[in-house]
Amino acid sequence: MRLIVFLSDFGFSAYVGVVKGVILTLCPGAAVVDLTHAVTPFAVREGAWHLLTGYAYFPEGSIFLAVVDPGVGGERQPLAVRTRRYYLVGPDNGLLYPVLEQDGLVEAVALPRPPGVVSTFEARDVFAPAVAALARGEALISLGTPTTVRVPLRFHRRGREGEVVVIDAFGNLITNLPPCPEARRYHLGSASINLTLPFYPTYAHAPAGELFVTTGSSGTLEIALSQGRAANALPLAPGTKIKLTAIDRLL
Template sequence: MGTPDVQISATIALLTDFGLADPYVGQLKGRLIREAPQSALLDISHGVVPHQIEQGAFFLDVSIAHLPQPCVVLAVVDPGVGTQRGALIARSEDRLVVAPDNGLLALFLKHHPLQGLWRASPPKELQSATFHARDWFGPLAASLARGKSAAACGEPCAPEQIRPLPQNRPEHAPHTTGASWPVLHIDRFGNTILGLRQGSSAAAELTAAPQLRCPACGDTPVIPAQTYAAIPPGTIGLVPGSQGYYELALNQDVLAQRFGLRLGQVLHFEPL
């Protein structure tokens, strides 16, 4: 954020599970505009499934590199709103992320260089105990966007001192062959994004097989493909998607709904 300068403010990017039907995002933006009138606002998404911290962590991880610099990201998926959990401020390059200390930063911290990490405590007086995004995190993000230093907003802390992602993955039977990955996200097109990163050795191994089998998808063969349009009829494509992870997809059909796949489900794959 460099030197404080109220003339040229950083963009504020928003990521929440608030949805767009309620007036919550509007009230949050009203507050941000009042406190950082020079900042442009950018919605990453407000469609995180309510309280799904792990999905929010995925959205943040895969989106931040596409944001402008300087930028302050306000990320709020916060089932513990009103409790004493702190706010975190993380710096990576010329972007700052403000989020509750509940694991939401976990994937972002794992995959991006960290230049600083601070924790702030809740103010004593807040307008509400149930909308900290509007009443606490938002004004904090606005201060940062106006040039206030993160060090003036919280105490330095180490990545080991913050809360990890909640571990609520369903149990699954161990397999002696093949490999398993969780469903990180199911998008509007039914494409099902797996926790398998492109460029990893696990990905190289899996996609070396010409055909795979995924029991949750019955007998339909899973075939590596480069685009959705290249997925042969009657097969499921394993596609290196736009988010840096592999995804399962059908050609112009909604895979997740066809096979009843769910967020967080662990899918097993074995060579055919």
């Protein structure tokens, strides 16, 4: 039986439990793990980043149920897809796209909406049954009609210009920019900010109250405030384009 990994913007709501209840009713004994339900409501790009940076830590063959779906019940396709190593179920709104691009899309089907389902809760009525069927070992093609993925989502990166992708629970500004080897300081530039920030290898190296740059757990640069919230000090919302350029390096 395949592991199920659940990501959503449902927060601390009963919706999470109800979706799991449907899965377990249709596939008793299924193992369901939460990746996160703390995605900012409606923030598809944020959810896509968490999915992209988290999926490879799970066993091959795992099924990802990903629901950040501001267009629920609308024209967007309900999808079930297979990549080289995983399965993903969720809306065709870009949420799944970075993983499909990175791991390699093999097969995709559009899931049917059964008669009488509630259009405002397709995670329960459309996606959960599909996930349960995959966990039982049913073939992807049996779940719907072959389709193509219609909505792309790519994170902006051009040279040393990227974007703030997520503000984490500690107020760190996570970017999609890789570190520059041996950099000691970075120039941070955006439409509203022009700063020079030191680089520290860990949070513990930074003096209390200092803004700095470090390499986060996803292997990309993040801007942090030692023992504080960088998001409160810098007006850089997710999606903001920034540049982080090394201005001196260790010799």
